[in-house]
Amino acid sequence: MDAMFVYVTAKDRAEALSIGRTLVSERLVACVNVLDGLRSVYWWDGAVQEEDEACFVAKTRRELVGKVVERVKELHSYDVPCVVALPVADGNPDFLDWIAAETGPQR
DSSP states (O other): OOOEEEEEEESHHHHHHHHHHHHTTTSSEEEEEEEEEEEEEETTEEEEEEEEEEEEEEEGGGGGGHHHHHHHHOOSSSSSEEEEEEOOOOHHHHHHOOOOOOOOTOO
16 A cells, blocks of 8 residues: 555635545545644735645545545635645554555445
8 A cells, every 4th residue: 555645735724624524534535634824925816925824634545646636626615726645655554554444445
């Protein structure tokens, strides 16, 4: 099983929690960690924007990343949400096994 971390930004803590709960409930991810209090600076609509945001990191399997991305896009308020997947190179085998078990096909 190839574990992945999926990083997602959201307009606020409430949206991050809502999307995260859905992903966990649907067994697309094993866990979501929500981080609040971000300040983002970015280009949008031809100008530099600056806004408060929240983000979350979701833990899943590589084969579920496409479904996670699509589900986030369905649930998100942004036109182009940040959803990027990062491979987990190594870690606690028990934790990685837990990710596999909580998102496995038997679920």
